[in-house]
Amino acid sequence: MTMTLSERPRQRTSRSAVPDTPADRLRQETAAVRVSFTWFGTRKALTAGQKAEAAEAFGAEEKFLSAGKKLLDTRHPHFKAVTGIKGQATAYWRSVSLSYPEPGLRLIRRDQIEDFSRTMGEFKRELDQAVRALDRELESLKSAAQARLGRLFDPTDYPRSLDGEFDLIWDFPSIEPPDYLRRLHPDLYREECRRAQSRFDEAVRLAETAFTEELSKLVEHLQERLTGSGTGAVIICG
Numbered sequence: 001m002t003m004t005l006s007e008r009p010r011q012r013t014s015r016s017a018v019p020d021t022p023a024d025r026l027r028q029e030t031a032a033v034r035v036s037f038t039w040f041g042t043r044k045a046l047t048a049g050q051k052a053e054a055a056e057a058f059g060a061e062e063k064f065l066s067a068g069k070k071l072l073d074t075r076h077p078h079f080k081a082v083t084g085i086k087g088q089a090t091a092y093w094r095s096v097s098l099s100y101p102e103p104g105l106r107l108i109r110r111d112q113i114e115d116f117s118r119t120m121g122e123f124k125r126e127l128d129q130a131v132r133a134l135d136r137e138l139e140s141l142k143s144a145a146q147a148r149l150g151r152l153f154d155p156t157d158y159p160r161s162l163d164g165e166f167d168l169i170w171d172f173p174s175i176e177p178p179d180y181l182r183r184l185h186p187d188l189y190r191e192e193c194r195r196a197q198s199r200f201d202e203a204v205r206l207a208e209t210a211f212t213e214e215l216s217k218l219v220e221h222l223q224e225r226l227t228g229s230g231t232g233a234v235i236i237c238g
Contacts, residue, residue, distance in 0.1 A: 040159070
């Protein structure tokens with residue numbers, strides 16, 4: 001049986017101890033985790049001269065025209081393989097972590113960090129392998145782009161190799177006030193502690209909201225199954 005943050009039994013503490021709230025437990029048992037990607041940009045804005053030429057062709061004012069070009073065919077199987085791994089890694093990160101009210105950060109249980117790092121390492125190796133396969137197709141992709149872009153094609157838009165153009169990075173940044181602040185600026189340290197606590201309070205609220213939404217979806221799915229997937233026909237089990 002899964003136990004929510006608010007359902008866990010509280011440990012007995014002394015009268016002077018800080019109350020063991022869901023936010024306190026979340027703060028004690030989790031760490032911040034961040035996942036980011038280095039990604040080759042497949043679109044590029046037209047130069048000022050190209051925009052002016054396009055504006056003239058359409059009888060438009062250049063300052064009201066936004067135009068760009070697509071450098072690579074993102075529908076190519078090897079490119080789709082690369083983006084697919086990115087999607088899988090992102091989905092995994094989200095599946096084993098909780099929302100945190102700071103962009104780009106989520107919370108993961110500390111006892112899951114080792115497994116998380118191992119799995120992300122596997123995704124990184126898969127990504128590197130997929131990028132090498134894509135790199136072998138780079139010249140043919142450039143030739144196809146030249147045929148599609150015509151005079152807009154510029155060979156300097158492309159790297160000599162895609163090695164280093166794609167990467168997967170993960171780390172565990174500290175979200176606690178630095179200890180040196182306690183010694184240098186006690187008042188500021190206490191203020192930062194209050195801010196950190198309020199973020200964990202918000203993280204608990206976000207977790208409870210996500211749990212409620214998932215439960216609602218599950219109940220709705222069960223109702224559809226029991227009523228014949230929305231056809232109105234009741235399914236009798238047994």
